[in-house]
Amino acid sequence: MKRFEFHLDISSERYLSYYKGTVNQVIVQCFNGVSVQFPASMLTQFVSIRGIHGNFALTCDDNFKSSQLNRLATRDVK
Secondary structure, eight states: OEEEEEEEEEEHHHHHHHHTTSOOEEEEEOTTSOEEEEEGGGGGGGOBTTEEEEEEEEEEOTTSOSOEEEEEOGGGOO
16 A cells, blocks of 8 residues: 655635636645645545645555545644
């Protein structure tokens, strides 16, 4: 399994471009400096009135398939 940890700070206004489908992919830089890309649709469950804020972990198999996105508690960041 591969695990990528990163911080997101997306305002509700900015998230509209993801929601409307104008932007289909999210590219983030992980805490270890690696960049990772994933479908914007994975963010939907984390949207609040303020947008999307927090630390997240994207996990996937060794072929970069079967991805799962989870919000991390601050203490869980490695």
